[in-house]
Amino acid sequence: MTRWHDQSSATYMKLDREGDKKRSWKGEPPGGVILNSGNSKEFSTGDWRAMRPIWLIEKCTQCLLCWPVCPDMAIPVEGGERTDYNYYHCKGCGICVEVCPFDAIDFIREE
Numbered sequence: 302m303t304r305w306h307d308q309s310s311a312t313y314m315k316l317d318r319e320g321d322k323k324r325s326w327k328g329e330p331p332g333g334v335i336l337n338s339g340n341s342k343e344f345s346t347g348d349w350r351a352m353r354p355i356w357l358i359e360k361c362t363q364c365l366l367c368w369p370v371c372p373d374m375a376i377p378v379e380g381g382e383r384t385d386y387n388y389y390h391c392k393g394c395g396i397c398v399e400v401c402p403f404d405a406i407d408f409i410r411e412e
């Protein structure tokens with residue numbers, strides 16, 4: 302184990318200032334390591350949601366402007382038309398609400 306693990310951050314900074322020659326990036330603990338591609342599908346980003354978009358189907362013209370702007374791919378498209386939200390992944394950012402030119406998306410506080 303490197304010294305990084307058994308020193309307080311104050312000591313760590315002191316070592317840093319004194320130019321500890323033995324310390325290098327190789328001794329740092331690894332950060333976020335992604336072992337498998339596509340694993341974001343497993344994360345329920347919907348848990349973060351404080352606001353919920355509601356699709357108002359009667360106002361929707363299927364222009365699909367909302368679909369490409371969603372950072373979580375939470376607006377499923379089937380047969381060239383959007384369908385209802387995937388609330389497992391929708392994190393309630395509200396971007397789709399902003400881009401919809403037809404006020405076809407309501408935005409309400411999550412209960």
Ligand code: SF4
Binds near residue numbers: 370395397
């Ligand atoms: S609120 Fe944000 S995350 Fe949810 S569907 Fe709209 S753009 Fe996607």
Ligand code: SF4
Binds near residue numbers: 363365405
């Ligand atoms: S941007 Fe609005 S009108 Fe266009 S597909 Fe999305 S919800 Fe429907």
